[in-house]
Amino acid sequence: QLRAGRSRTLALLVLDLANPFFIDVARGAEEAAYEADLNVITCNSGQRVDRETAYLAMLAEQRVRGVLLSPVTDASVDGLRRNGIPYVFVDRLVPGACSVSVDDVAGGALAARHLLDRGHRRIAFVNGPAVLAQCRDREQGVRSVLPDPIVLAAGGLDVASGRDAGARLLALTPRPTAVFCANDLLALGVLQAMVAAGVRVPAEMAIVGYDDIEFAAAAAVPLTSVRQPAPRLGRTAAELLIAETSGEDTHEHESVVYEPELVIRESTGS
Numbered sequence: 001q002l003r004a005g006r007s008r009t010l011a012l013l014v015l016d017l018a019n020p021f022f023i024d025v026a027r028g029a030e031e032a033a034y035e036a037d038l039n040v041i042t043c044n045s046g047q048r049v050d051r052e053t054a055y056l057a058m059l060a061e062q063r064v065r066g067v068l069l070s071p072v073t074d075a076s077v078d079g080l081r082r083n084g085i086p087y088v089f090v091d092r093l094v095p096g097a098c099s100v101s102v103d104d105v106a107g108g109a110l111a112a113r114h115l116l117d118r119g120h121r122r123i124a125f126v127n128g129p130a131v132l133a134q135c136r137d138r139e140q141g142v143r144s145v146l147p148d149p150i151v152l153a154a155g156g157l158d159v160a161s162g163r164d165a166g167a168r169l170l171a172l173t174p175r176p177t178a179v180f181c182a183n184d185l186l187a188l189g190v191l192q193a194m195v196a197a198g199v200r201v202p203a204e205m206a207i208v209g210y211d212d213i214e215f216a217a218a219a220a221v222p223l224t225s226v227r228q229p230a231p232r233l234g235r236t237a238a239e240l241l242i243a244e245t246s247g248e249d250t251h252e253h254e255s256v257v258y259e260p261e262l263v264i265r266e267s268t269g270s
C-alpha cells in the first residue's frame with residue numbers, strides 16, 4: 001500500500017551509463033519499480049564527484065522516494081541521510097549500509113585461480129580506480145591467490161583505458177602470459193591492443209574480464225568473464241528500497257551478496 005503523498009519516483013545514480021553493466025542494472029530496477037507502480041529516473045555521475053554531489057542534492061530537493069546508487073565515493077550518501085532519503089548501494093558491498101552486490105573478493109580470486117589452473121605464472125591484474133570499493137575488493141581477491149601479481153592501474157574503467165593498459169602490458173619484460181581486468185570494458189580494450197599488435201589470444205596472452213556484459217561473448221575472441229547478475233542486482237536493490245519506503249517496517253534491511261560465477265570462453269582457452 002503506497003503511503004499518500006509519497007513520491008512515486010525512485011532514482012538510480014550510476015558511475016557510467018556507457019557501461020552496459022549499468023544498463024542491465026537499470027533494467028532490473030525499472031521492472032521492480034513498475035510492478036510497484038513506481039518509476040525510476042537515472043542519473044550518470046560519469047565517475048565525477050562534483051556531478052554526483054549535484055545530482056544527489058537535486059534528488060534530495062525533489063524528495064524522491066529513495067535512491068539506488070553506485071557512487072564514486074560512499075560518503076556521497078551523507079546528504080541523502082541528512083535529508084532522510086532512503087538509499088541502497090548496488091554493485092558493491094558497503095559495511096554498515098544496505099547493499100546488493102556480488103562478493104567481489106571471491107570474484108577476483110576466481111579469476112586469478114582460473115588463470116593459475118590454465119598454467120599461467122606471470123599474471124597481470126589491470127584494476128580500476130582504487131577509490132571504488134569494488135575495485136579494491138577485486139584486487140584483494142587477486143592477492144589472496146597470487147602473492148605477487150603484476151598490478152597495472154588503469155586510468156578508468158572504459159575501453160580506451162583498456163587499450164592504454166594493453167599497450168603497457170606489451171611493453172613489460174618479461175611479458176605476462178595472462179591478464180585479469182577489473183571489468184569487461186577494460187578487457188575489451190586490452191583485447192583490441194593485443195589484436196592490433198598481432199599478439200595471439202589466448203596463445204600468447206590469456207584475458208579475463210568481469211561483469212559478463214553481452215559484448216563479452218560477442219567479442220572478436222569471446223571473453224572469459226566473472227559474471228555479475230546485473231538485472232538481478234538492480235531488481236533486488238529496488239525491491240529492498242521499495243520495501244523500506246512502503247511498509248511501516250523500519251528495521252534496516254540486510255545486505256544481499258551473490259556468489260560470482262566464472263563464464264569460461266575462448267579468451268582463456270575453453
Ligand code: RIB
Nearest residue numbers: 015021091134157183211
Ligand atoms: O563501473 C565499474 C564497475 O563496477 C562495473 O563494470 C561493475 O563491475 C561495477 O561493479
